[in-house]
Amino acid sequence: MSHLHIPDGVIPPIWLALGFSGTAGLLALAIVRTRREEITSSLSRLSVICAFMLLAMSIPLGFLPVHLNLTVLAGILLGPWLGIIASFIVNLILALVGHGGITVVGLNTLVVGSEVVLGYYLFRALRQHMRPTAAAALATALTLLVSMTLMIGLVGLTQIEPSLLLHDHGFSHEEEHEMEALQEISLVRFTQIILPISLVGIILESAVTSLLISYLLKVKPDLISTPKDEGQIEDEQGLPR
């Protein structure tokens, strides 16, 4: 389901700090890895793909309460390291316009970054056994299922306590007990609300990613390379890559 649409002030600060620390570590690693490549070329491609993702997110899909994210496509086109940087940039810009809290950018980058990385590797693995369009659809569906589980897991892990939020502010013991009891079932309720929306989003995202991969293979097939293709190039040229 991609990024968490959770606003600021809901998740406890410790989790926000952990999210930012994890993101900082991943970004540092991604930048070091990217520096080894042609930085100028990477920068322009990274930026236009980020802009493309932002534009895809702003397209209305009629009556459906979901939007496209195209994170797996970004992973396929950018690779895992640049993809992580793209996740951070897109999340930061989205947060600046109120789409997900600015303090949740760290956690969001981890969730979306996991989609980019997993999508990239799954597509590479699946493409060796099936048609690229099918591989793209399956990789997207599997990746988004994993990220949705991760998102629900994160919400469960953060354990936002209403009694903590409002401690010493006029709540009786009975009310606090009532809220604690409600919280025990609340993750199930959260999942019940999120699941149908997420499943619609997963189906749409898989279909669009598959169509886009099919389009790219017709127009710019060199953009989508796999180990199999690279092996063929290696054999033809006789040079180690």
Added chain:
Amino acid sequence: MHLADIDYLAFRGDSFWHKASALSKLIFAAVVISVVVVTRKPLPLVLTLSFLLALLFMAGVPLIKFGHLLFFPALFGSVFAFSRIGGSWLPVTLVIVKSLTAASALLLLIATTGAPAIFACLRLIFPPLIVDALFITYRSFFILLDELTNLFTALKVKGGYSAANLVLNLRNIAGALGLLLVRSLETGERMYKVLVLRGYQEGLRFGGRWYQPTRYDLGPLLACFLVLAWVVIL
């Protein structure tokens, strides 16, 4: 997301808040968000939200046009609050007020400050590669937005988009996105050539005076003081 309208307002606005430096406004936004994260008291949060709405009004930000930027965080906040907290109205209201307060602080920042100035300030925290990518992404967004708008208009005019026909929308939007993606990548290649020609090195220079304090900085700094004062006192 109305990024183009926000960008226009940020550059064309002439209020006292527009004239303050980006750094002072960033500090104010950071203070408000810290208050939103840390405080558990409803009264200071409601006061801060009212204060922010008044500032948005004084800065000439039309809430009718940009109100949806506050509505979505409130909506997501309420979905989250109702599902996680349950039927108790006070915690649910608190979560919604928190979402609205943080979103208002960010709207005030981006609607009164040019994005390049914000990114220039972010250079104090982030590595140059990230800031450069942010800046080029922002530029590319507007270049591609024109293309997408034209494609979308063409789709609608030719009957390729209907709010009720999901399959038609999906097929045609995927085609439009495919075309846009290829053009994006071509734009990226052109951008690469321009960067090479100009001898690009990490850390694009920003020519504005984002770092220079002005007398208008007293506004955001005084606002910081006020918010912190009522959070501590109340």
